[in-house]
Amino acid sequence: MNYYSTRSLTETTAAGAIAGGLAPDGGLFVPMEIPALTVSDLEALCKMDYRQRAVNVMARYLPEFSAEELEGFAKAAYGENFDDPAIAPVHALDDKTSFLELWHGPTCAFKDMALQMLPHLLTASLKKNGEQRQVCILVATSGDTGKAALQGFADVAGTKIMVFYPNGGVSDVQRLQMVTQQGNNVGVCAVQGNFDDAQTGVKQIFGNADIASQLNSRGWFLSSANSINWGRLLPQVVYYISAYCDEVNAGRIQMGEKINFVVPTGNFGNILAGWYAKQMGLPVNRFVCASNENNVLTDFIRTGTYNRNRPFHVTASPSMDILVSSNLERLLFTLSGSAPETDGYMKDLREKGQYTVSRELLGKLQSEFSCGFCDDVRTRAAIGSLWAEHHYLMDTHTAVAYQVLCDYRKETGDDTPAVVVSTASPFKFCDHVLTAIGGNADAPGVQLIDRLSQASGIPAPKPLAGLAEREVRFRGCVEKNLMPQTVLDFI
Numbered sequence: 001m002n003y004y005s006t007r008s009l010t011e012t013t014a015a016g017a018i019a020g021g022l023a024p025d026g027g028l029f030v031p032m033e034i035p036a037l038t039v040s041d042l043e044a045l046c047k048m049d050y051r052q053r054a055v056n057v058m059a060r061y062l063p064e065f066s067a068e069e070l071e072g073f074a075k076a077a078y079g080e081n082f083d084d085p086a087i088a089p090v091h092a093l094d095d096k097t098s099f100l101e102l103w104h105g106p107t108c109a110f111k112d113m114a115l116q117m118l119p120h121l122l123t124a125s126l127k128k129n130g131e132q133r134q135v136c137i138l139v140a141t142s143g144d145t146g147k148a149a150l151q152g153f154a155d156v157a158g159t160k161i162m163v164f165y166p167n168g169g170v171s172d173v174q175r176l177q178m179v180t181q182q183g184n185n186v187g188v189c190a191v192q193g194n195f196d197d198a199q200t201g202v203k204q205i206f207g208n209a210d211i212a213s214q215l216n217s218r219g220w221f222l223s224s225a226n227s228i229n230w231g232r233l234l235p236q237v238v239y240y241i242s243a244y245c246d247e248v249n250a251g252r253i254q255m256g257e258k259i260n261f262v263v264p265t266g267n268f269g270n271i272l273a274g275w276y277a278k279q280m281g282l283p284v285n286r287f288v289c290a291s292n293e294n295n296v297l298t299d300f301i302r303t304g305t306y307n308r309n310r311p312f313h314v315t316a317s318p319s320m321d322i323l324v325s326s327n328l329e330r331l332l333f334t335l336s337g338s339a340p341e342t343d344g345y346m347k348d349l350r351e352k353g354q355y356t357v358s359r360e361l362l363g364k365l366q367s368e369f370s371c372g373f374c375d376d377v378r379t380r381a382a383i384g385s386l387w388a389e390h391h392y393l394m395d396t397h398t399a400v401a402y403q404v405l406c407d408y409r410k411e412t413g414d415d416t417p418a419v420v421v422s423t424a425s426p427f428k429f430c431d432h433v434l435t436a437i438g439g440n441a442d443a444p445g446v447q448l449i450d451r452l453s454q455a456s457g458i459p460a461p462k463p464l465a466g467l468a469e470r471e472v473r474f475r476g477c478v479e480k481n482l483m484p485q486t487v488l489d490f491i
């Protein structure tokens with residue numbers, strides 16, 4: 001099965017899509033057809049563990065990869081580095097509500113689900129493409145991607161990784177996780193500006209022919225670990241299917257019964273992976289797209305106009321502080337079935353900062369997606385009340401989704417069993433979580449890890465314990481226009 005670009009139908013193989021990241025025309029690669037998942041496939045998947053599920057699902061999209069290869073990747077990606085043998089366990093809250101916990105990996109956020117797998121997919125894809133050069137991964141991060149990518153690529157032969165994060169735009173814990181990263185091939189640098197500035201800066205470096213030729217002559221080229229890479233998205237399709245199987249196995253739903261997924265959304269990568277699972281045949285009723293105060297997606301799903309010309313808010317859920325959701329392009333392409341139409345929307349977005357989709361496209365979008373948003377005050381209230389009533393602790397991103405689910409149920413009366421996709425450990429955002437459960441958060445974030453552990457009686461995840469004592473390796477902070485030079489100096 002091949003892949004093509006959302007903007008010009010340029011075609012490539014699965015390995016080509018993963019090795020390339022972005023398509024040459026600036027579009028994103030999408031599979032030309034979506035593999036089907038039958039009920040008997042699902043029944044078979046129910047009997048498997050997470051690794052086997054990952055191999056089974058990913059193989060359907062990766063014809064050039066042998067089962068043996070994928071088994072090796074799954075073993076390396078989803079093993080002792082996770083603190084729960086289920087890898088992506090489902091926590092049942094009540095009859096109709098569960099949390100899919102995607103933060104049991106080495107950096108305590110859901111990005112690990114993909115970024116523990118991506119280095120294996122990427123290095124193998126490069127080999128299959130006969131690539132002789134070494135690859136430097138460039139990442140713009142709103143917090144969690146950076147650390148997860150650093151952790152995934154640290155000391156992987158033939159690679160380097162450089163991460164840019166918005167200065168002041170990530171949590172204290174997130175920043176320390178990154179600037180203390182070990183490994184001989186890693187670099188981390190702050191950028192004056194917000195996440196969109198960092199992301200735009202990285203995109204410009206990718207599009208800069210002069211940098212490409214300088215690097216080429218030194219035997220290097222650039223690639224991306226951002227969620228625009230198909231190799232990031234594909235491993236995420238797995239956990240939607242896995243969660244469904246776990247719900248069936250636990251007797252909470254019948255095989256074939258539809259469920260809703262509620263997803264705290266930023267770049268639209270996570271929720272889009274769920275949508276692919278549904279296109280394959282996973283019984284899903286609706287996806288609820290949850291945003292924080294940066295509610296550009298809420299407005300889009302309600303009105304059909306995507307408008308990034310609006311104030312940017314720094315919120316308690318920083319990984320969702322995003323005004324340009326890159327992965328939406330894949331959905332627009334598949335729903336419209338038209339590369340020129342998609343290209344037109346993206347051109348409007350670049351030139352005017354907004355676009356309005358056709359009525360037909362909006363209708364299709366609304367038939368599968370609902371939406372809502374939640375500000376910081378309600379986010380903290382949701383954390384506090386869930387803790388008080390159920391003794392279940394959520395992070396701020398998950399809390400946005402949970403509150404939006406409560407709102408959605410009230411508004412629509414839809415009581416379909418729902419799975420809230422839980423994207424980070426509460427210990428990654430201790431200050432907000434501690435305040436929310438009535439604790440005192442008047443110290444830097446890292447010192448609050450112990451405090452939150454004492455207040456909740458929950459041990460802090462191993463990767464976060466002792467963070468304050470680790471050596472800071474990276475202190476750089478640059479203006480946006482110095483990002484290209486920073487990359488050249490790094491390689």
Ligand SMILES: *Cc1c(COP(=O)(O)O)cnc(C)c1O
Binds near residue numbers: 144267423
């Ligand atoms: C990245 C991230 C999100 C947003 O996911 P997208 O795929 O960008 O929509 C939500 N929560 C957390 C904790 C994250 O790290």
